[in-house]
Amino acid sequence: MKAWAVVENGKPLQEIELPTPEPKGDEVLLEVTHAGVCHSDIHIWEGEYDMGARGKLRMTDRGLKLPLAMGHEIVGRVVKWGPGAKGQGLKKGQLRLVFPWVGCGECARCRKGEENLCAVRPRALGVYQNGGYATHVLATHWKHLIPIEGLDPALAATYACSGVTVYSAIRKLMPMPKTQPIVVVGAGGLGLQAIAVLKALGHRRICAVDVDAAKLEAARAQGATETVLATPEGTAKRIIEACGGPVLGIVDLVNGSQSATAAFDALAKGGKMVQVGLFGGELRLPLPLVPIKAVTIQGSYVGSIPELKAVVKLAQSGKLPPIPISTEPMANANLALNRLREGKVTGRTILVAG
Incomplete structure (x- = not known):
């Protein structure tokens, strides 16, 4: 062959x-x-x-x-x-x-x-x-x-x-009210697929985050209700503003040092961040915040x-x-x-x- x-x-x-x-x-x-x-x-x-x-x-x-x-x-x-x-x-x-x-x-x-x-x-x-x-x-x-x-x-x-990966990650966030914002970090092939799956499951608030404005336009076309342009500073604040407050569910399809830090900082009490991407780096956290906010950080592999x-x-x-x-x-x-x-x-x- x-x-x-x-x-x-x-x-x-x-x-x-x-x-x-x-x-x-x-x-x-x-x-x-x-x-x-x-x-x-x-x-x-x-x-x-x-x-x-x-x-x-x-x-x-x-x-x-x-x-x-x-x-x-x-x-x-x-x-x-x-x-x-x-x-x-x-x-x-x-x-x-x-x-x-x-x-x-x-x-x-x-x-x-x-x-x-x-x-x-x-x-x-x-x-x-x-x-x-x-x-x-x-x-x-x-x-x-x-x-x-x-x-x-x-x-x-x-x-x-891309389909089964985002489906598996989204399942790890559920159950969640369909009107609660779910944040999708990364608007490439996985991100657009995640938006599609969320829409298929009837979810009505989907916030897409990316460093590329053109990809955010594609995310809007796919069905994202909010978009946030990621930058080295202030991304978590803009996510919280776009979603009307800290969020309960985030899927990080990039999973680099900056994206993971911003995602963690945008979590509400009792929120969950599911890490999928393999961009790389490391996540440094103030450990007392994990129990104080009662957050969950979970990996998801395909x-x-x-x-x-x-x-x-x-x-x-x-x-x-x-x-x-x-x-x-x-x-x-x-x-x-x-x-x-x-x-x-x-x-x-x-x-x-x-």
């Missing part, structure tokens, strides 16, 4: 030939039709995370091996499957969304359908094994394939990461298989508004990554098979 792979961190992707996998056991081989370009791909491409005062966390220390075909937002057509997948309704040519956050498949978390939280042997597609920036991808289990009838496959691809199925069902019901999508040929993966890194993408870029 052909892949557009990271061969050396920080260097342009290379078009290389890799052996086409032969499915065994419960595995299913798909021909990739669509692959989303996610901001976390940039971290994988660059090879490290900013851990603030603790320095850099190298992706190789987490088990990443090169060359690697990135891409975890994958839609493809079924080609063949292993003997364990027989009798599961698979047919050659079926279009399926692939759940990429694969775990060991055997631990308690995995058995509950929470493979995204597996600590035994994480095997996420596009991170620990080849993903969607290729002509073919190997799904490690037939249960990871989700039908997407009635949906635009380019849009459906985004649900495997989402589970049941959560992804719920997002797809929400989209198929017609309640989930689409986010802006642009497409590029798979061979233009480098161009798409660089445009994303430069902040020139509104919504999501999807690589499509040639």
